[in-house]
Structure formats: C-alpha cells, structure tokens
Amino acid sequence: MTFQNKHNRSFKPGFKTLRKEQTLPTEIIANPNRPQWISRLPAQIDIVFFDLETTGGNPQNSSIIEIGAIKYKHGKEVGRFETLVNPKRNIPNIVQKITHINNEMIKNAPTLEEIFDDFINFIGDSVIVAHGAQGDIAYLVHHMRELKNLEFKNFYFCTHLIVSNILPEMPSKTLSGVAEYFEIPVLDAHKALDDAEMTSSVFWKLLEVCERNGFKTCEDLFKIQADAETVRKLGPGINPTIVDNIPTTPGILYILNSHHEISYITASVNLRKSLQQLTEISLDKEMNRIVVDASGFKFERTNNLLESLIKEKRELKRLSLSIDPRKSQSRSENFLQIFIPEDMLEYARDYPHKVPFIIPQHEEIHNGEFLEEETYVEENKINNNLYATFGEQDDTVIPITKTRRILSISRSDKFKILRRRNHSIESCVRIGHLKEGVGYCFGPFAQPKAVLQEVQELLKHFPIEFNNFTMQERFAHLRVIISLLNGNIEQEIKKIERENKKINALKNFSNYLRNLKLIKDINQISEYFNKNYMSNIPKSGLCLISNNDFKEFDVAVVVRGRVAKKSRLPFEQGDRLKSPRYFTRLFENYYDEIMAPLSPIVFTDDHCSDMELFSYWLQNKKGEGEWVEFSELEPLFNTTLL
Known part of the structure; x- marks a missing residue:
C-alpha cells in the first residue's frame, strides 16, 4: 500500500519490533552519592556557627585576624572556639575601625599555623553556618589546601542566601538587619564570636519560617540556598547510572521533586537522552534547581514526537511549573510576527468593505485544541492518565498538589513563555516566541536579527503605524509587506495593475497614480530584499x-x-x-x-x-x-x- 501524490512520492508504513522495557526498582533511582544525614532535621545534626574577621576579602593577599565559633549537637550548644590571630602583617586602618582590632591586640596572638588544626578539629564533620558564608569559607578552603594539602569538604548553610530566597521582601539582609527583623538583640557587629552567636539565633528563627512553608530537612535548606558550590556537592537527585535502562523511544518525561510532586515535564524524541540531560549539573541556575531537587521520574511512551508535543502542551496548561520546557529548550524562538495596529483593527471592524482582506473576529478563530475523530479512538485504549511506569503501566498517580510554597526565586520569568503583548511599549514587529494579537507569522529563521532588520527597513518604505497616511494607504502598505514575505509579490502587482485598468472615473485618478508609484516602489524594494527571507510562511x-x-x-x-x-x-x-x-x-x-x-x-x-x-x-x-x-x-x- 502506498499513498501517491502528484510528484509520485510514496508513503509506506515502517514496521518495527516493539521492545518491552524492563521494570526498574525504585530504590536505584536516588543518587547514592549524597550523604544520608541530609534527610535529617538541622536540630538532629552537628552544626558549627562561625565568623571570621579578616584584613580583606581575598584569601590570596589577606589574612585572618579573629575566629569565633559555637558548636551545637542535637540543637544544644556544646562548645565555643574563640581566638585572635596574628596575621604577621599590619592591620589596615579601615579594618581596625570596623573590627576594633588593632596591631597591639594581635601582637602576642597565635599565628594561623598554630591554631588551624585546633579549629578544624573543633569543626570536625559538622555543617558550618555563617552569614555570607562563601566569603569566610573561601579562607578555610585556601588555608586547608595551603597548610594541610587537603580539600575542605564540609557542607555549609549561608543564612544570607536562605533569607534572600525565602524572605526576599526583607528590607535589610545584613546580619544586623536580619536580627532586627526577627527581634533578636543585636550584639557587637564585626566581633567574630558575637557575630557567630547572632548567626545562631537568626538560623533557628529562619528554620521556623522554612518549616511553615514546608521546608524542614537539611536537604530542603540546601535546595533553598542553591548556590553553585552547594549544587556541586549535592549533585543530581536522580542516579545517573539508571539512564541506560530507559528506552530511546519518543514520549513525555515527568521529573518529580523531593516531595514527589511534578516539578518539570518535557516532550522528547528520545526519552533516554532527555533523562540523561536531567541527571547532569549545568551552568543554568534555574535548571539546576530542578536537577538537584529531583527524587524520581516517570515517563509515558508515545508513538511519535508529534503526539508527545501535543500531550505536553495539554499538561503544561494543567500544571503550574516554574520552567516551561519550550522556553528552556529554545523551541519557540526566532519567529517573526507582524501585528496589525489597534486603530487599523478598529477601522476594519467598522468598515470591513474598505479593507483588502478579511480580518477574522476572535470567535471565528480555531480555539487551538485540534479535533480528533472518534473513529478508531475508543479501541486504541491509549493511557491518558498522568503517570507512566518504567515499562509497564501501573496505578501510581503523580500528585500535583503543592505541599511547599514556591519560592519567589523560583518564579523567574526566564523560562516562562509570556504571551500577553504590551501594546503601549512593544512594536508591531517583533522576533521571538509567538505572542497574542492579530497579525502574521513567519519563520522560524536561522538569522532572526537580520530578518528583523530587513523588515524594519521595509516598514520605513511602507509604514503601517503612522497616522499621516490614510487607512487605505496603510492597508495597501501592509498588503505589500505581507505579499513580499509570502513570496507572491509579483502576483499582487499584477492584481493591482489589473484593478487599476478598470478605473475610469476621474475622481479615482489620484488613487491610480498612487498605486502606480506603489508598484514602482515595490519593484525597487523587492530587488534588494533578501530572497532567503521570503516564503517562510506557516505551512499547510x-x-x-x-x-x-x-x-x-x-x-x-x-x-x-x-x-x-x-x-x-x-x-x-x-x-x-x-x-x-x-x-x-x-x-x-x-x-x-x-x-x-x-x-x-x-x-x-x-x-x-x-x-x-x-x-x-x-x-x-x-x-x-x-x-x-x-x-x-x-x-x-x-x-x-x-
């Protein structure tokens, strides 16, 4: 059986032997490289709150002058560590004013080499906590390498990052500012042990806020923090070794977060390849949040990529996700849209007989949901539930309820497709993903900026937005631009000439002359207009x-x-x-x-x-x-x- 067309091309069904995927045990989904303790509450682990006072911000050319630390076990204080440190150099005047530590005070203090082992032993395997932790930890990493030739591997919490991500509306995110927000007594700022004590009080208050929003475990806090180093230490949530067991067929992949809710979906031509990409840490912070927070996945095989994309569109309408795969994968970019200005649309509605083409009303337009014939659909028994197993269908339904408040930091518009167009500030010609409005679409183009530049030049010759032209002239200009981009400008010229040959009345002579000039302008413009940008119209x-x-x-x-x-x-x-x-x-x-x-x-x-x-x-x-x-x-x- 073949399906013939006028070029004698044939359509033949390609038969394949369907492979039955093996069922995968759920215990191998989680990444085994993560430490077991991260699933505990912060009050159940060892924590050291600390602060360093230094002569500058770069450990390569600055020195530690004071260390203060407080150790907690199971939520209770068990020890303190406090010492001045002789930097073997003069303390800059500005640092003396800030820290109230002068050269006389550190003259007889121990050097870092003398006390560093004691401090590292005091920390042990504890999670360390500081306000603006990355700066202080940079010193520990540097000196651990310089003095002991070892890597500093401890996990850390940064109260500044956690505050910024869960309470972004807080007016001041300095340690003193956060303490005042929580009505904690503000101690002597820039005194190491006092700052460590304030950090401790702030941290336990922050935990209460996090718990009210569904974030309780150490792992939850690390994911709120989500800085590059923490993400690197945590690694992907899904065990990368599982990828080879996944089929290479088309389908939809669902990623589940640590609360077993859907956090990301994507249509895929190759499920294995898509899952592999989601078990790798990338340079993109928003995607890393999804990868690190993943606790599992489900997939639903489809017969082809087109079916996957259609199902994905339906799911995205039903789910409220922080990342739209169409945007994150740059699927929807590089279209050229030309919108008809609002005053021209109003004119077309009032005087449709004066417009050279039909402008459809909203209710006449297809609503976007394609029609599906009933014949042969019922007997197919296609699974439309929101789940799929690692091979065989089961009855496990993925919940879509949210037990945790979505953080403001996760509500970035970076990976959201915003359809609404701001008429007051946006031009009627744009490049990018498609937006709502009435107009035309071309592309996508490999060189979108070059196309936009050419079309903008075209609009200078045939403007449609300026009121110093009559409506008939603006619609004539629009007709020229669209015909040129459609690739049928020659037929339109012949149509204009044919129409004007029928004009006999003297009162229409000026219109005739204008059209002759229009034809001359069109011929001149079309000679230099890039032919590669023509005929890239929506296909039927x-x-x-x-x-x-x-x-x-x-x-x-x-x-x-x-x-x-x-x-x-x-x-x-x-x-x-x-x-x-x-x-x-x-x-x-x-x-x-x-x-x-x-x-x-x-x-x-x-x-x-x-x-x-x-x-x-x-x-x-x-x-x-x-x-x-x-x-x-x-x-x-x-x-x-x-």
Missing part, C-alpha cells in the same frame, strides 16, 4: 505517521502552521489515502483559510502553542513519518464529491 498540509503499536496511521491535518485535526486510519484501510473523497473531507473546513494567505491570524495562547509545536516537530522529526504540502495534494481536493 498533511502529516502521516506510522503507529506500529496499533497498526494504523496517525493522520494530522495542518492548517497555516497548526495541527487543526488529528485522526487515525488502520493500515488495512490505507488505500483511502489515495481517495479524493477522503482527502477532501479532511480539508473541507479549512480550504478557505489555507487559500487566503493575506488574511491575518488571531493569535490566542492555544494558537501560538500549536504553531510552535508543529514547527518544532517539522525541524526535529528525523524520519518520523511524512510531511506533504497542501499544494502538492491540492489536485485531490474536490468539493463536488461530498
């Missing part, structure tokens, strides 16, 4: 993908860049694909839309998502099914057969 056509699990074809009707309809056809009925009647029924409701490239699109959130996911599929399908342009199949379209 047919996707045909072999679904070997159910021995049928997945048939997707694509209309101006979006999946408008999806149906299934058993392999034994494949001859219907050669039938003009079947093809005409597929496209009968969309023919007028396809044949009107000048008609603008109403970009709703769903519409934008549909266009982006289809564009991504087309670029990444890698032999998955066949794609045929509507223009190649148009000879099969015949409404008289219906």
Whole structure:
C-alpha cells in the first residue's frame, strides 16, 4: 500500500519490533552519592556557627585576624572556639575601625599555623553556618589546601542566601538587619564570636519560617540556598547510572521533586537522552534547581514526537511549573510576527468593505485544541492518565498538589513563555516566541536579527503605524509587506495593475497614480530584499505517521502552521489515502483559510502553542513519518464529491 501524490512520492508504513522495557526498582533511582544525614532535621545534626574577621576579602593577599565559633549537637550548644590571630602583617586602618582590632591586640596572638588544626578539629564533620558564608569559607578552603594539602569538604548553610530566597521582601539582609527583623538583640557587629552567636539565633528563627512553608530537612535548606558550590556537592537527585535502562523511544518525561510532586515535564524524541540531560549539573541556575531537587521520574511512551508535543502542551496548561520546557529548550524562538495596529483593527471592524482582506473576529478563530475523530479512538485504549511506569503501566498517580510554597526565586520569568503583548511599549514587529494579537507569522529563521532588520527597513518604505497616511494607504502598505514575505509579490502587482485598468472615473485618478508609484516602489524594494527571507510562511498540509503499536496511521491535518485535526486510519484501510473523497473531507473546513494567505491570524495562547509545536516537530522529526504540502495534494481536493 502506498499513498501517491502528484510528484509520485510514496508513503509506506515502517514496521518495527516493539521492545518491552524492563521494570526498574525504585530504590536505584536516588543518587547514592549524597550523604544520608541530609534527610535529617538541622536540630538532629552537628552544626558549627562561625565568623571570621579578616584584613580583606581575598584569601590570596589577606589574612585572618579573629575566629569565633559555637558548636551545637542535637540543637544544644556544646562548645565555643574563640581566638585572635596574628596575621604577621599590619592591620589596615579601615579594618581596625570596623573590627576594633588593632596591631597591639594581635601582637602576642597565635599565628594561623598554630591554631588551624585546633579549629578544624573543633569543626570536625559538622555543617558550618555563617552569614555570607562563601566569603569566610573561601579562607578555610585556601588555608586547608595551603597548610594541610587537603580539600575542605564540609557542607555549609549561608543564612544570607536562605533569607534572600525565602524572605526576599526583607528590607535589610545584613546580619544586623536580619536580627532586627526577627527581634533578636543585636550584639557587637564585626566581633567574630558575637557575630557567630547572632548567626545562631537568626538560623533557628529562619528554620521556623522554612518549616511553615514546608521546608524542614537539611536537604530542603540546601535546595533553598542553591548556590553553585552547594549544587556541586549535592549533585543530581536522580542516579545517573539508571539512564541506560530507559528506552530511546519518543514520549513525555515527568521529573518529580523531593516531595514527589511534578516539578518539570518535557516532550522528547528520545526519552533516554532527555533523562540523561536531567541527571547532569549545568551552568543554568534555574535548571539546576530542578536537577538537584529531583527524587524520581516517570515517563509515558508515545508513538511519535508529534503526539508527545501535543500531550505536553495539554499538561503544561494543567500544571503550574516554574520552567516551561519550550522556553528552556529554545523551541519557540526566532519567529517573526507582524501585528496589525489597534486603530487599523478598529477601522476594519467598522468598515470591513474598505479593507483588502478579511480580518477574522476572535470567535471565528480555531480555539487551538485540534479535533480528533472518534473513529478508531475508543479501541486504541491509549493511557491518558498522568503517570507512566518504567515499562509497564501501573496505578501510581503523580500528585500535583503543592505541599511547599514556591519560592519567589523560583518564579523567574526566564523560562516562562509570556504571551500577553504590551501594546503601549512593544512594536508591531517583533522576533521571538509567538505572542497574542492579530497579525502574521513567519519563520522560524536561522538569522532572526537580520530578518528583523530587513523588515524594519521595509516598514520605513511602507509604514503601517503612522497616522499621516490614510487607512487605505496603510492597508495597501501592509498588503505589500505581507505579499513580499509570502513570496507572491509579483502576483499582487499584477492584481493591482489589473484593478487599476478598470478605473475610469476621474475622481479615482489620484488613487491610480498612487498605486502606480506603489508598484514602482515595490519593484525597487523587492530587488534588494533578501530572497532567503521570503516564503517562510506557516505551512499547510498533511502529516502521516506510522503507529506500529496499533497498526494504523496517525493522520494530522495542518492548517497555516497548526495541527487543526488529528485522526487515525488502520493500515488495512490505507488505500483511502489515495481517495479524493477522503482527502477532501479532511480539508473541507479549512480550504478557505489555507487559500487566503493575506488574511491575518488571531493569535490566542492555544494558537501560538500549536504553531510552535508543529514547527518544532517539522525541524526535529528525523524520519518520523511524512510531511506533504497542501499544494502538492491540492489536485485531490474536490468539493463536488461530498
């Protein structure tokens, strides 16, 4: 069985032997490299609160002049460590004013070499806590290497980072400022032991705030802190050795956080590769939060990437996640959008007969959810639940309730797709992911900035935003720009010339002259306009993908860049694909839309998502099914057969 088109291309089902994945025990999911104690409460471990006073901020050329530390076991103080340190150099005047430590005071104090072992022994394997911990720990790391030729491996809490991430609204995040916020007595600032004592009081108060928001264990606090060194020490939450057991088929991957809630999802053409990327620490802070907080995963196999992308879109609408995979993976960038200005839209609504193309109203536009034919769907028994096992389906449902407050630091817009457009400050021409509005879309482009620059130059010759032109002239300019980008400008010129030859009335002579000038300008502009930027328009056509699990074809009707309809056809009925009647029924409701490239699109959130996911599929399908342009199949379209 083959499906023939006018270029004699054939569609053939590709049969594959389906591999049955082995079931993986859940105990091997967690990363074994993490210490066991991090699952305990802070009051159940050894903690040392400490502070250093130094002659400067860089341990390479500065020295420690005072150490103060307080040790806690199981929430109770068990010891203190306090000493001045002789830096074997003069203390700068500015440091003396800040710390109240002068050269006379440290003259007979021990050197760091003399007391360093005692301090390291006092710390032991404890978690150390400081306010602005990275600065003080840099000294410990440096001197551990210099004096003992060892690596300083202790975990640490930084009260400044924890405050910044869980209480970002706090007016002052200095140690004294945080102490005042919690109504803790402020001791002598920049005296090491006093600062260590204030840090202790601040830390226990911070724990109360964290517990009220669902963060209780040491691991929770480390993930709130989430600085680069802590992330490196924790490593990925999922055991990387598990990756080789995961199938390489398309599907949706769900990452679960430490409270077994969904924290991230992604559609994937290769589940194994996607999971591997999520078991590696990267340079991106937001993604590292997901990777470090992961406690497990689930996946749902799909028959193809297109199906994965469509399901992912539905899930993203249902879940409230801090990172949108479409943005984090740069799937939706580099589109060119041209929006029709608001005053032109109002004019088109009031005087539709004066506009050279139909501008659809919002209620007439496709709502973004593609239609799926009922035939053959019921018997497929596709699992639409929000879970999948490591091979076989089970009844474990992933919870989507949030037991922890989402931190403000995790609410960054960096990986969120913001559809709403600010008309007052944003231009009518933009590059990036698609936004809501009425207008046109082209791309995506490999060189988006160059395209934007060319189109902006084009708008200087044919402006659509300036009120010193009549509405008819602005719509004529818009028609020229869109026709040029559509790649059919020559046909539009012929149409303008044909229309003006019919003008006989003297009152229309000025319009005729303006159109002649417009044609001359178009010819001049189109000569230097980059031809590579033309005809990159939203595609219409047919996707045909072999679904070997159910021995049928997945048939997707694509209309101006979006999946408008999806149906299934058993392999034994494949001859219907050669039938003009079947093809005409597929496209009968969309023919007028396809044949009107000048008609603008109403970009709703769903519409934008549909266009982006289809564009991504087309670029990444890698032999998955066949794609045929509507223009190649148009000879099969015949409404008289219906």
